[in-house]
Amino acid sequence: QKEVEQNSGPLSVPEGAIASLNCTYSDRGSQSFFWYRQYSGKSPELIMFIYSNGDKEDGRFTAQLNKASQYVSLLIRDSQPSDSATYLCAVGYNQGGKLIFGQGTELSVKP
Amino acid sequence: NAGVTQTPKFQVLKTGQSMTLQCAQDMNHNSMYWYRQDPGMGLRLIYYSASEGTTDKGEVPNGYNVSRLNKREFSLRLESAAPSQTSVYFCASMGVAGEMGEQYFGPGTRLTVT
Numbered sequence: 001q002k003e004v005e006q007n008s009g010p011l012s013v014p015e016g017a018i019a020s021l022n023c024t025y026s027d028r029g030s031q032s033f034f035w036y037r038q039y040s041g042k043s044p045e046l047i048m049f050i051y052s053n054g055d056k057e058d059g060r061f062t063a064q065l066n067k068a069s070q071y072v073s074l075l076i077r078d079s080q081p082s083d084s085a086t087y088l089c090a091v092g093y094n095q096g097g098k099l100i101f102g103q104g105t106e107l108s109v110k111p
Numbered sequence: 112n113a114g115v116t117q118t119p120k121f122q123v124l125k126t127g128q129s130m131t132l133q134c135a136q137d138m139n140h141n142s143m144y145w146y147r148q149d150p151g152m153g154l155r156l157i158y159y160s161a162s163e164g165t166t167d168k169g170e171v172p173n174g175y176n177v178s179r180l181n182k183r184e185f186s187l188r189l190e191s192a193a194p195s196q197t198s199v200y201f202c203a204s205m206g207v208a209g210e211m212g213e214q215y216f217g218p219g220t221r222l223t224v225t
Contacts, residue, residue, distance in 0.1 A: 004153075006153075008151060034213075042218075043201055043216035043217060043218055043219055044154065044201075044216050045216070046213050046214070049213070088153060088154065090154075096142060096159050096160075096161035096167060097142045097159075097161065097205050097214075098144065098156055098159050098169065099144075099154075099156070099214065100156070100170070101146075101153040101154040101155070102153050103151055103152055103153035104153045
């Protein structure tokens, strides 16, 4: 059973702070990793993906991958109230392009 | 482009009733997926179709059947609904391998089984 684990939260940070979201996965053969954002009552949308060890930056978002530790994280700098959402970590498999999702971490950014 | 559309948006069923959830995409994507989302459980894959004419089980297939009607449409059928199938159901699609992981989701169907 392939597993993806996240802290369910809620994680609360003040506006302007750095939010750090963490994810671990069980399958050492996993090659691709994704972060989706889901606003309450809405469908998920992709915000970041990472395939290689290290950091990948896109605007205020940084994804970090450590395959040896089977750990992937998402940092959100200068957090805004509009970042308040549930963040879903997903691990990709070549088989049909399917994804296995974690349970999501709810982030609340307080003004 | 409408993207991924799902019907219906809301549905209430009695235990034992059957229904089909419809999904269509207009992005010419090969792969399509059905997920359910329960509070605190994230998204769990029910079935997927890597290409027209193929379907495979995901993590939680029991109690469901699917049909990949053509490249655009992928339906999910509950033959005999149970209260445990109360959930939000999302359909998603994905393009070529180079975009692996970028699944586009429909708006969801909120199903209640009483």
